[in-house]
Amino acid sequence: MTKLKNDTLIRALLRQPTEYTPVWLMRQAGRYLQEYNQTRSRAGSFLGLCKNPGYATEVTLQPLARFPLDAAILFSDILTIPDAMGLGLYFAEGEGPKFERPLREEWAIRDLAVANPGDELRYVLDAVSEIRRALAGSVPLIGFAGSPYTLACYMVEGGASDDFRTIKTMLYARPDLLHRILDINAQSVTLYLNAQIEAGAQAVMIFDTWGGNLSHAAYHEFSLAYLQRIIAGLKREHDGVRIPSIVFTKGCGNWLEDIAAIGCDAVGLDWSVDIAQARARIGDRVALQGNLDPAVLFATEEVIQSETEKVLASYGKGSGHVFNLGHGISQFTPPEAVKILVDCVHESSTRYHGDNVKHRAN
Amino acid sequence: MTKLKNDTLIRALLRQPTEYTPVWLMRQAGRYLQEYNQTRSRAGSFLGLCKNPGYATEVTLQPLARFPLDAAILFSDILTIPDAMGLGLYFAEGEGPKFERPLREEWAIRDLAVANPGDELRYVLDAVSEIRRALAGSVPLIGFAGSPYTLACYMVEGGASDDFRTIKTMLYARPDLLHRILDINAQSVTLYLNAQIEAGAQAVMIFDTWGGNLSHAAYHEFSLAYLQRIIAGLKREHDGVRIPSIVFTKGCGNWLEDIAAIGCDAVGLDWSVDIAQARARIGDRVALQGNLDPAVLFATEEVIQSETEKVLASYGKGSGHVFNLGHGISQFTPPEAVKILVDCVHESSTRYHGDNVKHRAN
Numbered sequence: 001m002t003k004l005k006n007d008t009l010i011r012a013l014l015r016q017p018t019e020y021t022p023v024w025l026m027r028q029a030g031r032y033l034q035e036y037n038q039t040r041s042r043a044g045s046f047l048g049l050c051k052n053p054g055y056a057t058e059v060t061l062q063p064l065a066r067f068p069l070d071a072a073i074l075f076s077d078i079l080t081i082p083d084a085m086g087l088g089l090y091f092a093e094g095e096g097p098k099f100e101r102p103l104r105e106e107w108a109i110r111d112l113a114v115a116n117p118g119d120e121l122r123y124v125l126d127a128v129s130e131i132r133r134a135l136a137g138s139v140p141l142i143g144f145a146g147s148p149y150t151l152a153c154y155m156v157e158g159g160a161s162d163d164f165r166t167i168k169t170m171l172y173a174r175p176d177l178l179h180r181i182l183d184i185n186a187q188s189v190t191l192y193l194n195a196q197i198e199a200g201a202q203a204v205m206i207f208d209t210w211g212g213n214l215s216h217a218a219y220h221e222f223s224l225a226y227l228q229r230i231i232a233g234l235k236r237e238h239d240g241v242r243i244p245s246i247v248f249t250k251g252c253g254n255w256l257e258d259i260a261a262i263g264c265d266a267v268g269l270d271w272s273v274d275i276a277q278a279r280a281r282i283g284d285r286v287a288l289q290g291n292l293d294p295a296v297l298f299a300t301e302e303v304i305q306s307e308t309e310k311v312l313a314s315y316g317k318g319s320g321h322v323f324n325l326g327h328g329i330s331q332f333t334p335p336e337a338v339k340i341l342v343d344c345v346h347e348s349s350t351r352y353h354g355d356n357v358k359h360r361a362n
Numbered sequence: 363m364t365k366l367k368n369d370t371l372i373r374a375l376l377r378q379p380t381e382y383t384p385v386w387l388m389r390q391a392g393r394y395l396q397e398y399n400q401t402r403s404r405a406g407s408f409l410g411l412c413k414n415p416g417y418a419t420e421v422t423l424q425p426l427a428r429f430p431l432d433a434a435i436l437f438s439d440i441l442t443i444p445d446a447m448g449l450g451l452y453f454a455e456g457e458g459p460k461f462e463r464p465l466r467e468e469w470a471i472r473d474l475a476v477a478n479p480g481d482e483l484r485y486v487l488d489a490v491s492e493i494r495r496a497l498a499g500s501v502p503l504i505g506f507a508g509s510p511y512t513l514a515c516y517m518v519e520g521g522a523s524d525d526f527r528t529i530k531t532m533l534y535a536r537p538d539l540l541h542r543i544l545d546i547n548a549q550s551v552t553l554y555l556n557a558q559i560e561a562g563a564q565a566v567m568i569f570d571t572w573g574g575n576l577s578h579a580a581y582h583e584f585s586l587a588y589l590q591r592i593i594a595g596l597k598r599e600h601d602g603v604r605i606p607s608i609v610f611t612k613g614c615g616n617w618l619e620d621i622a623a624i625g626c627d628a629v630g631l632d633w634s635v636d637i638a639q640a641r642a643r644i645g646d647r648v649a650l651q652g653n654l655d656p657a658v659l660f661a662t663e664e665v666i667q668s669e670t671e672k673v674l675a676s677y678g679k680g681s682g683h684v685f686n687l688g689h690g691i692s693q694f695t696p697p698e699a700v701k702i703l704v705d706c707v708h709e710s711s712t713r714y715h716g717d718n719v720k721h722r723a724n
Contacts, residue, residue: 168657172665215655216636253616274578293577295530303534
């Protein structure tokens with residue numbers, strides 16, 4: 001494999017010295033880019049994009065052609081795993097993801113089997129390989145998966161939900177059934193992320209979008225325990241190179257110490273967390289990724305710059321920070337705002353790095 | 363005014379000794395009760411219920427006829443204030459609240475005027491008086507209002523929102539306009555709650571449903587600062603009796619210390635917070651209200667009881683806890699589940715109170 005020309009992201013995730021703070025954006029390849037919408041039209045649908053490695057490669061690279069981002073992230077969807085399990089993923093226009101066969105009956109849960117990434121998810125691994133070739137070592141490629149609990153939310157509810165009533169009823173009334181689903185999901189995610197690593201992913205991220213809707217006790221039992229199992233099962237190295245892992249729970253503020261203790265290299269922060277406080281709490285154990293409010297990108301150039309600088313200053317000096325938004329970029333974001341953000345991170349962050357800055361021991 | 367026969371709630375909110383832990387539920391008068399739905403049919407609509415003191419009194423009392431709750435809460439809506447400001451509140455079937463005239467233009471924001479509770483909101487004060495007469499001193503009546511920021515979310519977005527894009531764009535691009543709205547809202551809420559107190563409300567609660575969607579810095583500047591102003595402007599006593607105040611921000615976990623410092627008597631907790639940790643952090647300054655996951659009420663009797671007991675045990679011995687859900691009760695809740703919950707709180711909590719328990723100094 002080619003040596004990375006820009007490995008700033010990897011070093012920051014491992015809390016090694018860097019010259020500046022690396023930046024990438026959750027959902028950086030997406031609907032706010034007109035070239036994305038054009039490719040999607042050609043592909044016919046969102047799933048058509050995901051399932052065709054050529055299209056997935058094309059849209060993965062689009063934001064990198066526009067902005068000097070420090071990482072690419074595989075273009076895919078967290079729901080590829082339950083789709084591979086046979087639940088029948090589809091996207092109803094304007095309604096978000098849905099499953100033809102939501103997982104609610106005891107017999108169906110007993111029948112649920114671990115997804116084999118080399119088989120039903122081959123198209124994702126092919127996309128990873130093709131993106132790696134296309135990147136030619138310019139920046140690292142991040143692979144990803146949804147957390148077992150977040151996947152289960154969609155699988156049991158059959159789509160997005162306001163109140164998660166069906167899965168929470170299962171959680172409280174039949175925890176054995178939910179644990180069965182989570183066990184299968186955790187095994188599937190572990191195999192899937194390891195297959196992405198073998199195909200070329202140079203860092204991996206787990207998105208726990210809905211874990212923050214659980215009670216304190218339920219989060220630990222039904223989400224974090226499975227995240228920990230996945231992290232324990234991940235390849236730490238591939239081809240002699242360390243593969244850092246990032247865990248992101250939206251609404252993580254209550255549980256930072258617990259998330260930092262599961263063995264991941266970095267913790268993703270949503271925008272409600274003060275990153276200085278997060279660093280004081282867990283910055284000696286993990287790198288931190290985040291956490292600008294995506295809505296800042298609707299403001300003026302001056303405001304985007306000042307809010308970006310506030311996040312950088314809040315984290316402060318030394319390595320261990322990967323700049324990102326606190327959640328996915330909005331489809332309504334003007335692309336020029338992203339350019340302002342990325343340039344500002346690169347230019348303003350140098351003062352927090354380099355020879356004049358005493359690095360923390362790693 | 364009649365002396366309260368059951369003042370357990372008031373004492374708990376003031377962290378004075380009680381014999382058991384008092385309990386009431388957010389949205390305890392509502393669609394999960396068939397008698398509520400019958401009254402609503404007669405009233406013709408949700409707003410018809412709110413605006414008619416007779417109907418409002420009837421539905422406020424309905425849950426108390428079924429369950430031995432320790433408080434009544436005024437049946438109303440947080441959006442009565444912007445409706446009184448002339449924004450034109452209406453409820454589209456199955457879509458939640460909407461405004462005919464969302465507040466987006468600079469001229470409209472400049473023209474926005476403080477709502478006069480004695481005038482456009484007279485129907486709410488009449489309901490408070492009528493409910494107090496009907497309660498005849500059995501349990502206290504809680505008055506309430508929405509937080510300035512939460513009201514502004516609906517006023518600017520024109521209804522509920524997934525991403526709060528419009529108000530957040532205003533927050534970052536034109537903070538002066540949002541501060542103008544929040545200032546008017548804070549003045550209105552202060553007058554409104556004081557008018558409710560004069561009409562007979564014996565405790566007041568402010569619902570900050572959407573504050574948790576702000577960044578750490580923005581929460582302090584655009585929500586908490588205005589909550590603090592309201593608390594400072596509230597009548598602390600009426601007719602020689604203390605009127606406790608409760609502040610509830612959904613997603614409050616990151617900011618407990620800051621909320622506890624604004625001068626309120628109690629902090630409402632959503633279910634993601636561990637109440638033992640919350641007590642360790644702020645329990646020496648304020649009472650805590652909460653925080654069972656409302657989804658527990660979909661489970662079996664045994665699970666409802668064990669989850670209820672976990673919350674009681676987590677808070678532990680001594681006064682200062684008001685049992686509640688971590689958010690409003692779901693319309694799909696079986697009423698029998700509420701009976702199980704309320705009975706369990708009353709029976710199980712006595713072990714944490716009484717002569718054998720050393721009370722904290724208040």
